[in-house]
Amino acid sequence: MKFRLTYRYQDAEQGTSARAVHHNGRWHVSITTPPRPRIPACTGAEVGIDVGVKNTVATSDGTFIQAPSWTPGEQRRFLALQRRLARQEKGSKRRVKTIAQLAGLRRTLNDRRTNWIEQTTAALARMYDLAAVEDLKITNMVRRPAPRPDPDIPGSFLPNNARAKAGLNRAILASCWGKFTTRLADKMTVIRVNPGNTSRQCQCQSCKATSARNRESQAVFICIECGHEAHADTNAAQNILGRVINTNPETPGDRTQRSRQRAASTALLPAAQPAA
Numbered sequence: 001m002k003f004r005l006t007y008r009y010q011d012a013e014q015g016t017s018a019r020a021v022h023h024n025g026r027w028h029v030s031i032t033t034p035p036r037p038r039i040p041a042c043t044g045a046e047v048g049i050d051v052g053v054k055n056t057v058a059t060s061d062g063t064f065i066q067a068p069s070w071t072p073g074e075q076r077r078f079l080a081l082q083r084r085l086a087r088q089e090k091g092s093k094r095r096v097k098t099i100a101q102l103a104g105l106r107r108t109l110n111d112r113r114t115n116w117i118e119q120t121t122a123a124l125a126r127m128y129d130l131a132a133v134e135d136l137k138i139t140n141m142v143r144r145p146a147p148r149p150d151p152d153i154p155g156s157f158l159p160n161n162a163r164a165k166a167g168l169n170r171a172i173l174a175s176c177w178g179k180f181t182t183r184l185a186d187k188m189t190v191i192r193v194n195p196g197n198t199s200r201q202c203q204c205q206s207c208k209a210t211s212a213r214n215r216e217s218q219a220v221f222i223c224i225e226c227g228h229e230a231h232a233d234t235n236a237a238q239n240i241l242g243r244v245i246n247t248n249p250e251t252p253g254d255r256t257q258r259s260r261q262r263a264a265s266t267a268l269l270p271a272a273q274p275a276a
């Protein structure tokens, strides 16, 4: 089989096996090689990362990074092709053509996102020694929101944006978050923390108040206890980082001391037994 090498030759040379895959109308040859060493940042800096729909990535330092999407033109084209597909007869040549065109658009978006994930995770690994992310079950994030009863009219419901949330974009984004964390963990130390209430809690060390009313809007966080004001996603990212420090209060020094104590107590055991 002939193929074009798009990677460094030294990497391919170490390959132990190869696999040819046909995906979205394109052939790929992937070669299994030993994992690359992690990128050492050696800055001592730590970062909390919040993933979301509005801002794909928000860091505890207050930066926002957006995953690339379809252009408005591509989005229109995708919807138009989907409508065309629905009208076309099963098994027809025109239908096959439409399917190929749709696959092409998906491929474009996938390539764009994959490239973005690689570049962003590498940049983060070069800047920080440790990253904290939410331990999210992605399927929970794409499930339908709960119905909201209308208080004025019993038995009827307010719009809960179920359609918008169940949308295609959200589903694609969810897979993007998963790949993002996986690749980040390949490149640097990643700690997954409990995701509960990270967007509702105040990040101030002295306050830490949790309330749904803290969330002024999608973007604005105002603490009802202490008045702390921040971008909601930045506040969440800072909480995520804070949870690493809170759940692992011991420094490497503490850990050595504790294992030393444990070693000392086991050493004492045989002496204690005869007395008992």
Ligand SMILES: [Zn+2]
Pocket: 202, 203, 204, 207, 208, 209, 223, 224, 225, 226, 227, 228
């Ligand atoms: Zn507060």
